[in-house]
Amino acid sequence: xxxxxxxxxxxxxxxxxxxxxxxxxxxxxxxxxxxxxxxxxxxxxxxxxxxxxxxxxxxxxxxxxxxxxxxxxxxxxxxxxxxxxxxxxxxxxxxxxxxxxxxxxxxxxxxxxxxxxxxxxxxxxxxxxxxxxxxxxxxxxxxxxxxxxxxxxxxxxxxxxxxxxxxxxxxxxxxxxxxxxxxxxxxxxxxxxxxxxxxxxxxxxxxxxxxxxxxxxxxxxxxxxxxxxxxxxxxxxxxxxxxxxxxxxxxxxxxxxxxxxxxxxxxxxxxxxxxxxxxxxxxxxxxxxxxxxxxxxxxxxxxxxxxxxxxxxxxxxxxxxxxxxxxxxxxxxxxxxxxxxxxxxxxxxxxxxxxxxxxxxxxxxxxxxxxxxxxxxxxxxxxxxxxxxxxxx
Ligand SMILES: Nc1ncnc2c1ncn2[C@@H]1O[C@H](COP(=O)(O)OP(=O)(O)OP(=O)(O)O)[C@@H](O)[C@H]1O
Ligand SMILES: [Mg+2]
Numbered sequence: 001x002x003x004x005x006x007x008x009x010x011x012x013x014x015x016x017x018x019x020x021x022x023x024x025x026x027x028x029x030x031x032x033x034x035x036x037x038x039x040x041x042x043x044x045x046x047x048x049x050x051x052x053x054x055x056x057x058x059x060x061x062x063x064x065x066x067x068x069x070x071x072x073x074x075x076x077x078x079x080x081x082x083x084x085x086x087x088x089x090x091x092x093x094x095x096x097x098x099x100x101x102x103x104x105x106x107x108x109x110x111x112x113x114x115x116x117x118x119x120x121x122x123x124x125x126x127x128x129x130x131x132x133x134x135x136x137x138x139x140x141x142x143x144x145x146x147x148x149x150x151x152x153x154x155x156x157x158x159x160x161x162x163x164x165x166x167x168x169x170x171x172x173x174x175x176x177x178x179x180x181x182x183x184x185x186x187x188x189x190x191x192x193x194x195x196x197x198x199x200x201x202x203x204x205x206x207x208x209x210x211x212x213x214x215x216x217x218x219x220x221x222x223x224x225x226x227x228x229x230x231x232x233x234x235x236x237x238x239x240x241x242x243x244x245x246x247x248x249x250x251x252x253x254x255x256x257x258x259x260x261x262x263x264x265x266x267x268x269x270x271x272x273x274x275x276x277x278x279x280x281x282x283x284x285x286x287x288x289x290x291x292x293x294x295x296x297x298x299x300x301x302x303x304x305x306x307x308x309x310x311x312x313x314x315x316x317x318x319x320x321x322x323x324x325x326x327x328x329x330x331x332x333x334x335x336x337x338x339x340x341x342x343x344x345x346x347x348x349x350x351x352x353x354x355x356x357x358x359x360x361x362x363x364x365x366x367x368x369x370x371x372x373x374x375x376x377x378x379x380x381x382x383x384x385x386x387x388x389x390x391x392x393x
Contacts, residue, residue, distance in 0.1 A: 034226035035061040040093035042079055053079050055249045064224040066239055068231055071246035077230045078198055085196045086113040115142055118187035120197035126171045132158055132182045133167040139186045157185040176203040184212055197229045201236055213239045260285050270336050284373050288363040293356035302353045306343025309370040315360035320353040344370055
């Protein structure tokens with residue numbers, strides 16, 4: 001994650017790639033937070049074989065939110081899911097599920113927590129001697145006692161996942177995808193508060209995968225269920241409110257999809273960025289910070305060292321040349337215009353002061369990121385050379 005831009009006059013910063021969940025900003029955090037993780041570490045093995053696999057993780061999931069987690073194999077995604085699901089004891093750090101702390105709970109208390117969680121895991125763990133209906137019904141037996149009612153709900157759920165015609169089949173009479181759908185029906189049938197899914201669409205064809213995702217979305221929106229999905233399936237990314245990336249046991253980025261999409265749309269309209277591939281564009285958007293200024297607030301001063309590149313998202317800025325007197329306005333820049341690249345390119349101090357003329361919102365990219373983007377994009381290089389060339393004249 002990029003550092004907040006260090007502008008001389010401050011401004012109000014808002015990160016686009018943030019660990020602060022906008023669904024949880026302000027009042028009502030406790031009420032609205034379904035899963036709250038702080039300082040979570042996990043180690044496997046003893047002595048020489050001891051290996052830490054999770055490092056100081058933080059994550060907040062709101063009620064009704066769908067979060068997708070991606071990351072390389074072995075990075076710790078399943079381990080994190082099993083800790084949240086109370087399938088393992090928390091060794092260090094805190095996980096709170098709807099306000100209930102998991103650290104220090106006994107095994108029977110952990111079982112109690114699991115009752116409110118629906119699991120869809122890679123190995124679907126169906127009972128081979130039981131039919132699809134009986135497998136699904138088992139999830140209701142902890143809470144419900146009316147057998148006819150349990151059958152009715154189990155059948156309804158199997159129909160919802162497209163298996164109405166297979167309810168009396170046993171797992172070995174079903175295909176891999178169908179078995180996966182039984183597992184999904186079993187996870188959803190007791191209307192859990194939280195659903196944890198590990199590669200739920202991996203064994204499914206495109207349409208079945210889409211159906212499952214739509215069903216999960218319906219649950220999130222109608223029942224306020226919080227859903228955390230680990231997946232490498234980029235066909236289902238669009239369902240997510242947020243995408244979290246885990247690498248080597250650490251959550252390294254946490255992106256609010258709607259904010260990221262909005263900023264990509266905006267960047268795409270700017271010639272400097274429109275040659276970037278969507279992948280690079282998204283990375284640039286995630287690294288940018290929104291900074292707001294009031295009229296006459298200074299973004300940087302002539303003579304300052306250059307640390308950021310700026311793009312105007314809305315409002316107007318004035319470029320002022322300071323000559324010991326009141327200063328001379330040499331240009332006014334509006335939406336889509338950019339500035340601040342010169343000092344980053346040359347390493348020399350700012351050649352002019354830039355201040356807000358109206359209420360101003362800027363997207364700021366720090367020097368390191370700016371240089372990385374430049375390397376990635378031929379268009380970017382050409383554009384900058386052109387701009388620098390024109391400014392020399
Ligand atoms: N029970 C265990 N005992 C010892 N090490 C384990 C155990 N479970 C997982 N690990 C190790 O912890 C690390 C993280 O494993 P984890 O299963 O969480 O990864 P993952 O991100 O889910 O990977 P994949 O995408 O392949 O499913 C791996 O190095 C793995 O070998
Ligand atoms: Mg895994």
